[in-house]
Every structure is written in C-alpha cells, then in structure tokens.
Amino acid sequence: MWGKLVCSTNTISFLLLIGIFCTVAVVGCSKKETEDKPRELVILCGSSFPKPMEQLYSELTSQTGIDVTTTVAGK
8 A cells, every 4th residue: 555665774863863853942942940049140350340340239139139149359
C-alpha cells in the first residue's frame, strides 16, 4: 500500500535534531520567572567613587525596588 519507505541516516539524524531543538525551545522558553526571588544588582565601584554612587543606588532602589550591593576596590 505505502510501498517501501527508505530513510537515510542523515535524514533520521536531521529529524532527531529538529525534534530535540523544538523540545528544548518549548521547555526552556516556557518557564516563568518567580516573583518570590528578590532582585539584586551587584556593582563593583572604584575606591574614589563610592560616595557619589550611594545617591544613585538609593534612587535606583526607590524607583525600581532592586537592591544594590556594592563592592569597593582600588588603590
């Protein structure tokens, strides 16, 4: 009725690769970000600049709700 169906190794590999790609795309892209996890921004600041940056950190936190963690380094 259908005759003889012949698939080469390349065709089977290609179809398997497409199937894996589609599965990863659906599973990986469908996850929703949880709102329970607090948002945090970590900033490395030079040792001569922490005082001016504190004002910017407080404004960012008040406007967006993102907590800022600072690491100060330098000579």
